[in-house]
Amino acid sequence: MTDHPSRTLAAFAATLDYRAIPAHVVERTVNLYVDWLGSALGGKGARPVETIARFARTARGAQSASDACDVVIDRTRTTPYFAAMINGAASHFVEQDDVHNGSVLHPATVVFPVTLALAQSLGASGAEFIAASVAGYEVGIRVGEFMGRSHYKIFHTTGTVGTIAAAAAAGRLLKLTPGQMLDAFGSAGTQASGLWEFLRDAADSKQLHTAMAAANGLMAAQLAADGFRGAQRILEGAQGMAAGMSSDADPAKLVDRLGERWATVETSFKYHAACRHTHPAADALLAVMAEHRLTPADIAAVTAHVHQGAIDVLGNVVVPSTVHQAKFNMGTVLGLCAYRGYAGVNEFEHGYAEADIAAFRERVTMALDEEVDRAYPARWIGKVTVTTHDGRTLHGRVDEPKGDPGNTLSRDEIASKFVRLAAFSHAASEAQARALLDDAWAIAECARVGALFEHGETKAAA
Amino acid sequence: MTDHPSRTLAAFAATLDYRAIPAHVVERTVNLYVDWLGSALGGKGARPVETIARFARTARGAQSASDACDVVIDRTRTTPYFAAMINGAASHFVEQDDVHNGSVLHPATVVFPVTLALAQSLGASGAEFIAASVAGYEVGIRVGEFMGRSHYKIFHTTGTVGTIAAAAAAGRLLKLTPGQMLDAFGSAGTQASGLWEFLRDAADSKQLHTAMAAANGLMAAQLAADGFRGAQRILEGAQGMAAGMSSDADPAKLVDRLGERWATVETSFKYHAACRHTHPAADALLAVMAEHRLTPADIAAVTAHVHQGAIDVLGNVVVPSTVHQAKFNMGTVLGLCAYRGYAGVNEFEHGYAEADIAAFRERVTMALDEEVDRAYPARWIGKVTVTTHDGRTLHGRVDEPKGDPGNTLSRDEIASKFVRLAAFSHAASEAQARALLDDAWAIAECARVGALFEHGETKAAA
Numbered sequence: 025m026t027d028h029p030s031r032t033l034a035a036f037a038a039t040l041d042y043r044a045i046p047a048h049v050v051e052r053t054v055n056l057y058v059d060w061l062g063s064a065l066g067g068k069g070a071r072p073v074e075t076i077a078r079f080a081r082t083a084r085g086a087q088s089a090s091d092a093c094d095v096v097i098d099r100t101r102t103t104p105y106f107a108a109m110i111n112g113a114a115s116h117f118v119e120q121d122d123v124h125n126g127s128v129l130h131p132a133t134v135v136f137p138v139t140l141a142l143a144q145s146l147g148a149s150g151a152e153f154i155a156a157s158v159a160g161y162e163v164g165i166r167v168g169e170f171m172g173r174s175h176y177k178i179f180h181t182t183g184t185v186g187t188i189a190a191a192a193a194a195g196r197l198l199k200l201t202p203g204q205m206l207d208a209f210g211s212a213g214t215q216a217s218g219l220w221e222f223l224r225d226a227a228d229s230k231q232l233h234t235a236m237a238a239a240n241g242l243m244a245a246q247l248a249a250d251g252f253r254g255a256q257r258i259l260e261g262a263q264g265m266a267a268g269m270s271s272d273a274d275p276a277k278l279v280d281r282l283g284e285r286w287a288t289v290e291t292s293f294k295y296h297a298a299c300r301h302t303h304p305a306a307d308a309l310l311a312v313m314a315e316h317r318l319t320p321a322d323i324a325a326v327t328a329h330v331h332q333g334a335i336d337v338l339g340n341v342v343v344p345s346t347v348h349q350a351k352f353n354m355g356t357v358l359g360l361c362a363y364r365g366y367a368g369v370n371e372f373e374h375g376y377a378e379a380d381i382a383a384f385r386e387r388v389t390m391a392l393d394e395e396v397d398r399a400y401p402a403r404w405i406g407k408v409t410v411t412t413h414d415g416r417t418l419h420g421r422v423d424e425p426k427g428d429p430g431n432t433l434s435r436d437e438i439a440s441k442f443v444r445l446a447a448f449s450h451a452a453s454e455a456q457a458r459a460l461l462d463d464a465w466a467i468a469e470c471a472r473v474g475a476l477f478e479h480g481e482t483k484a485a486a
Numbered sequence: 487m488t489d490h491p492s493r494t495l496a497a498f499a500a501t502l503d504y505r506a507i508p509a510h511v512v513e514r515t516v517n518l519y520v521d522w523l524g525s526a527l528g529g530k531g532a533r534p535v536e537t538i539a540r541f542a543r544t545a546r547g548a549q550s551a552s553d554a555c556d557v558v559i560d561r562t563r564t565t566p567y568f569a570a571m572i573n574g575a576a577s578h579f580v581e582q583d584d585v586h587n588g589s590v591l592h593p594a595t596v597v598f599p600v601t602l603a604l605a606q607s608l609g610a611s612g613a614e615f616i617a618a619s620v621a622g623y624e625v626g627i628r629v630g631e632f633m634g635r636s637h638y639k640i641f642h643t644t645g646t647v648g649t650i651a652a653a654a655a656a657g658r659l660l661k662l663t664p665g666q667m668l669d670a671f672g673s674a675g676t677q678a679s680g681l682w683e684f685l686r687d688a689a690d691s692k693q694l695h696t697a698m699a700a701a702n703g704l705m706a707a708q709l710a711a712d713g714f715r716g717a718q719r720i721l722e723g724a725q726g727m728a729a730g731m732s733s734d735a736d737p738a739k740l741v742d743r744l745g746e747r748w749a750t751v752e753t754s755f756k757y758h759a760a761c762r763h764t765h766p767a768a769d770a771l772l773a774v775m776a777e778h779r780l781t782p783a784d785i786a787a788v789t790a791h792v793h794q795g796a797i798d799v800l801g802n803v804v805v806p807s808t809v810h811q812a813k814f815n816m817g818t819v820l821g822l823c824a825y826r827g828y829a830g831v832n833e834f835e836h837g838y839a840e841a842d843i844a845a846f847r848e849r850v851t852m853a854l855d856e857e858v859d860r861a862y863p864a865r866w867i868g869k870v871t872v873t874t875h876d877g878r879t880l881h882g883r884v885d886e887p888k889g890d891p892g893n894t895l896s897r898d899e900i901a902s903k904f905v906r907l908a909a910f911s912h913a914a915s916e917a918q919a920r921a922l923l924d925d926a927w928a929i930a931e932c933a934r935v936g937a938l939f940e941h942g943e944t945k946a947a948a
Contacts, residue, residue, distance in 0.1 A: 071713070072714060072715075075709060075712050075713060075714045076709070076714075078712060079705060079708055079709055079712065082565070082567075082708065083565055083566075083567035083568070083705070083708075084546055084547070084548075084565065085546070085550045085552070085553060085564070085565040086546075086548040086549060086550035086553075087548060088547045088548035090547070091547060091548075102547070103544070103545055103546065103547040104545075105544075105545035106545070177725075178725050178729055178730040179730055183676075207689070210683075210684065210687075210689055210691065211690075211691065211694055213681065213683075214645075214679060214680060214681045214683065214684060214691045214694065214695065215679045215680075215694070215698060216679055217676060217677045217678055217679040218676060218677075219675065219676045219717070219720065219725055219726055219727065219729075219730055220725040221672075221675075221676065221717040221719060221720050221723040221724070221725040221726040221729075222672065222676060222716065222717040222720075223725070224717065224718070224719070224723065224724075224725070225672075225715070225716075225717055225718045226715075227669070227672055227715040227716050227717050227718070228673075228714050228715045228716070229672065229673065229676045229716060229717060232673055232676065232677070232709070232714075233676065236677060236702075240698075243541060243545070246541055246544065247537060247538070247541055247694070250537050250540060250541070251533070251537060252534060252537045252538070252690050252694075253534075253687070253688075253689040253690045254684065254689050254690070254691060255681070255683040255684040255686065255687055255689050255691060256686070256687045256689070257683060257686070258681065258683050258684075261683040261686065262683070262686075263639075263640050263681055263682040263683040263685070263686070264681055264683040265681065267640055267681075267683075268640040268641055268681055268731060269730060269731070
């Protein structure tokens with residue numbers, strides 16, 4: 025291992041060439057981008073998101089005709105800094121954005137707000153956009169792994185480490201030299217912040233964390249491009265991030281198989297809009313229903329075979345009285361899957377308390393399963409046993425929940441999720457969403473990343 | 487002690503009434519403001535400061551005719567957010583801004599950028615400006631004391647805690663309710679950042695820390711005014727600032743004699759522009775020279791009787807080759823005091839290597855002094871022994887260095903420092919500086935805090 029791993033990592037990010045990125049990584053990055061854009065649309069109208077957007081307008085105080093960067097939730101345009109801030113706030117709200125299990129980082133919500141805004145501002149190519157986004161993912165995931173589990177106990181890694189990911193992504197689009205990229209890491213890392221304390225009060229800080237990780241990371245890269253110097257070992261130094269905010273940091277993880285291991289494709293999509301502990305059973309139920317062509321009316325009872333963590337987290341809510349509680353109730357999630365085929369934001373918002381779902385909920389129980397529990401958390405196995413009204417006992421199983429790297433979403437599934445999120449928040453009609461999708465799927469090939477909303481349905485439709 | 491000290495502190499800040507602040511505290515706060523304004527002017531032209539100013543202009547992308555907030559270094563106007571950011575960067579650069587010894591916080595550079603900008607934007611009265619500034623000082627100093635010595639080892643307290651001080655000051659001007667003020671603390675504290683790692687590389691992060699502490703604190707208060715919720719125990723909670731960034735935090739310090747102890751007046755002014763370890767001896771030399779009407783030519787040798795820390799920090803530089811090194815050289819500092827009467831930024835910039843100063847430097851030695859060492863760090867006693875060419879041995883002594891609370895600067899001394907700093911950075915002519923001073927001394931009485939630069943010498947003079 026190098027004796028200056030943050031320099032090695034910075035050099036990797038600064039020099040990452042689009043042509044060196046394998047085709048399957050590029051393709052997955054496009055998928056992650058489309059998935060992110062859906063999440064950003066889904067944040068429209070959410071109080072904390074709109075509050076940050078109002079702040080950004082106040083802080084700016086004026087618009088300019090040269091503004092090039094789309095604010096996804098309202099189709100206005102602004103500068104890269106404020107676009108990163110608002111889109112960063114928007115894309116984490118519905119909790120449908122991607123996650124990397126090992127680093128506990130949500131990369132999309134801090135990387136794409138930056139790469140989209142800067143690419144629009146610079147007129148960068150799709151290839152540059154992809155290379156910068158991959159740089160952000162590869163750096164952010166490794167820094168998250170480096171900071172370790174002790175960090176995540178107190179700090180919201182997507183806020184802290186996300187700042188470095190955003191700086192790497194921005195720095196790559198700004199064509200920083202390796203030395204400047206290290207400066208950008210320094211200015212980003214010394215701004216790294218985000219505490220879990222807000223969870224206790226259900227406060228709004230999560231949106232602030234992603235907004236400012238994106239904005240501060242962008243700022244750090246822009247400052248570095250203008251000669252502003254940062255600490256050279258902000259990650260591993262004696263008074264750096266790990267020294268101040270981790271007790272189990274491992275510098276070797278910063279440079280783990282750079283250019284060989286593509287951590288980007290290890291990222292999981294979130295399929296259902298429910299607590300992640302429900303996903304394996306939900307997918308197992310959908311599998312057994314498909315295999316045996318069951319309708320919900322055929323089902324007399326379901327046992328979800330789960331790990332202990334699922335019982336700990338999900339066991340408390342018996343009859344959910346809010347959307348949020350419903351997302352943590354196994355019976356509701358399985359009911360939505362059985363009746364609606366999917367437990368998405370719309371299904372929860374409009375259906376969690378309906379009679380068929382509530383009745384199905386009563387037919388669901390959880391049971392600790394030794395195999396599932398042993399495999400967790402490395403693997404999230406889904407197992408259900410279904411008893412039918414006609415007396416059959418049927419078993420459903422998935423070895424990885426839908427969206428995990430080994431069971432990733434198809435482009436059709438990503439598109440469906442996208443359209444649903446846009447409809448949920450009233451950010452776009454289905455036709456508008458389809459038009460956005462057409463462009464988004466083609467982003468890697470475009471000569472110049474342009475405006476999102478140019479389909480004759482721009483601001484007036486918002 | 488309350489079981490929710492951060493709520494008590496927030497309520498104090500939100501409800502602090504100008505009429506409840508003793509007259510001597512108001513007077514000292516005006517002095518601290520004037521001292522701050524001089525430091526902000528002194529930052530003009532410094533590369534890291536100007537880089538942050540360029541970033542702010544890029545991030546904003548447009549000006550507006552309704553901009554009300556002065557950027558001190560270039561007399562442009564902008565929004566409160568960017569004025570706080572740029573003036574926060576500017577006012578810490580020359581290292582002449584104030585410091586509170588017990589909390590190791592530099593309050594002025596994070597409080598006044600916010601209160602000046604917001605007061606200008608809101609058209610607030612001078613009384614409101616003073617009350618908000620005192621709220622920022624009282625809160626920031628107590629939070630700094632709360633976070634303890636362990637925090638300061640890794641984190642730059644003026645960056646981290648400064649965010650809370652800025653939020654308190656902004657929140658008071660925005661007339662937040664106590665509940666909203668607690669929300670503002672939450673959003674500020676979850677953004678608290680600033681690592682000492684940059685010192686190792688002499689990187690530019692110090693300006694970034696003060697810029698963003700001011701801007702993020704302002705943001706937190708503006709968000710709270712708009713209903714954005716923050717963690718209710720961001721300071722003392724199980725996943726809050728102290729949990730993540732301190733091992734010796736003491737919550738009792740958060741509410742130490744609120745409304746009785748005025749921590750604001752415990753703040754020290756920096757008089758000489760040198761390393762603080764030189765100040766006691768410098769003042770003792772000036773005292774003995776004044777008492778015996780000595781000229782520099784009378785002096786054959788000086789022994790500075792110092793604490794061990796001074797020897798540790800100052801002992802390495804024998805012949806300084808840069809301005810920065812000169813500020814850490816006892817002989818140079820005493821030479822500047824002897825010949826120029828003051829060791830300020832101009833004296834260092836233009837005189838540290840001149841023949842008379844260099845010759846005087848050779849006549850200075852340091853010696854460990856038991857009394858001085860025992861009193862440190864609670865008291866910084868200054869003692870020198872001077873031998874004259876005509877054979878006398880004379881002793882000089884000060885019990886507190888100039889600028890400390892027991893030996894605070896007079897308004898004339900603050901004004902002189904102000905004019906010198908403005909001249910040093912070419913931010914204002916002496917006449918312009920005097921006009922700025924006239925307004926600044928009267929700020930507590932003004933009905934409405936207006937523009938700084940309205941003396942027929944505004945932007946064209948910049």
